[in-house]
Amino acid sequence: SKSTPSKFANVNFGDRGMSLEEELNDSNTYYLENDIAVIHKKPTPIQIVKVDYPSRSAAVIREAYFKHASTTDYNGVYRGRYLDFEAKETKSKTAFPLKNFHDHQIEHMRQCLKQDGICFVIIRFATLGRLFLLKATDLFTYWDHQVDGGRKSIPLPDIEQLAAELKYHINPLIPYLEAVDNLIDG
Amino acid sequence: SKSTPSKFANVNFGDRGMSLEEELNDSNTYYLENDIAVIHKKPTPIQIVKVDYPSRSAAVIREAYFKHASTTDYNGVYRGRYLDFEAKETKSKTAFPLKNFHDHQIEHMRQCLKQDGICFVIIRFATLGRLFLLKATDLFTYWDHQVDGGRKSIPLPDIEQLAAELKYHINPLIPYLEAVDNLIDG
Ligand SMILES: [Mg+2]
Numbered sequence: 613s614k615s616t617p618s619k620f621a622n623v624n625f626g627d628r629g630m631s632l633e634e635e636l637n638d639s640n641t642y643y644l645e646n647d648i649a650v651i652h653k654k655p656t657p658i659q660i661v662k663v664d665y666p667s668r669s670a671a672v673i674r675e676a677y678f679k680h681a682s683t684t685d686y687n688g689v690y691r692g693r694y695l696d697f698e699a700k701e702t703k704s705k706t707a708f709p710l711k712n713f714h715d716h717q718i719e720h721m722r723q724c725l726k727q728d729g730i731c732f733v734i735i736r737f738a739t740l741g742r743l744f745l746l747k748a749t750d751l752f753t754y755w756d757h758q759v760d761g762g763r764k765s766i767p768l769p770d771i772e773q774l775a776a777e778l779k780y781h782i783n784p785l786i787p788y789l790e791a792v793d794n795l796i797d798g
Numbered sequence: 799s800k801s802t803p804s805k806f807a808n809v810n811f812g813d814r815g816m817s818l819e820e821e822l823n824d825s826n827t828y829y830l831e832n833d834i835a836v837i838h839k840k841p842t843p844i845q846i847v848k849v850d851y852p853s854r855s856a857a858v859i860r861e862a863y864f865k866h867a868s869t870t871d872y873n874g875v876y877r878g879r880y881l882d883f884e885a886k887e888t889k890s891k892t893a894f895p896l897k898n899f900h901d902h903q904i905e906h907m908r909q910c911l912k913q914d915g916i917c918f919v920i921i922r923f924a925t926l927g928r929l930f931l932l933k934a935t936d937l938f939t940y941w942d943h944q945v946d947g948g949r950k951s952i953p954l955p956d957i958e959q960l961a962a963e964l965k966y967h968i969n970p971l972i973p974y975l976e977a978v979d980n981l982i983d984g
């Protein structure tokens with residue numbers, strides 16, 4: 613077994629989409645500080661097994677494990693509406709692999725949709741540097757078809773047609789709420 | 799320093815309101831399974847410092863610390879609306895101490911209210927076995943007055959007048975969404 617140094621302290625070990633997450637967190641900070649929306653990334657759930665309580669200092673977790681989240685990573689409120697989404701990246705240049713999503717995330721988005729929440733995924737083709745916002749209902753089409761023996765990924769041309777492409781910007785870095793406006797108003 | 803045994807694995811060490819939280823989690827499970835609302839408790843945020851990766855088994859967190867949450871504990875979606883709340887208990891029989899709430903929780907609820915979220919606190923007088931749902935705006939009145947030299951707690955008679963009393967029930971154990979209906983419709 614090997615140990616990671618403390619510079620990894622802020623890293624979300626459970627997720628591949630690291631830098632996309634950082635960009636979204638940065639965008640969410642902009643939206644928060646400008647009273648536009650309140651969207652936070654949920655903390656990674658941890659199963660704590662052992663905690664030390666040194667005298668005169670903070671409790672130290674000495675044994676713990678990463679758990680699977682029962683929800684998506686992001687949620688919050690915008691224009692009075694509940695927003696819920698997951699962010700994922702792929703290195704593929706041609707299609708977005710459905711294995712990036714988990715059953716419980718799909719199920720959670722279905723539950724939120726029943727309550728009239730706004731649910732979507734933000735997906736990045738890292739190699740192409742392209743970013744899309746895809747409605748959860750469009751993701752479900754491919755997800756359900758996969759279960760019935762369909763393909764295991766969403767072809768890029770389908771995404772180009774169905775999703776809103778997001779272009780990097782300054783303040784916020786990823787102006788994804790513009791695409792959400794279209795989901796709400798469209 | 800002393801260690802806790804593994805039976806504490808599921809305990810949220812950061813919170814005093816343990817059994818109230820369990821009751822709310824149970825109620826939220828009922829609401830979720832009956833397609834009434836999707837409300838989850840957020841995981842406790844942890845600052846991870848050191849992780850071991852034993853070969854052939856799961857990563858083990860070997861050094862980590864509890865962090866202060868930047869939000870409230872619960873949020874989700876109900877009737878298309880964003881819900882956000884904190885749950886707290888007191889042993890006092892006469893008043894609810896404001897020190898149970900933290901600046902960042904108050905600030906978070908103010909931010910959510912600006913986006914038209916439904917924000918409140920569920921407070922329990924543990925000794926009296928009484929439970930109330932108090933609107934965030936009513937909490938703010940006392941919070942802001944405290945800062946201006948006012949009293950450091952909310953008297954029970956004021957809570958009886960301002961808040962909705964919640965009575966324990968079966969399925970759900972705490973039927974707090976009935977009081978939320980009044981916030982939305984009232
Ligand atoms: Mg994730």
Ligand SMILES: [Mg+2]
Nearest residue numbers: 813871884885
């Ligand atoms: Mg709490």
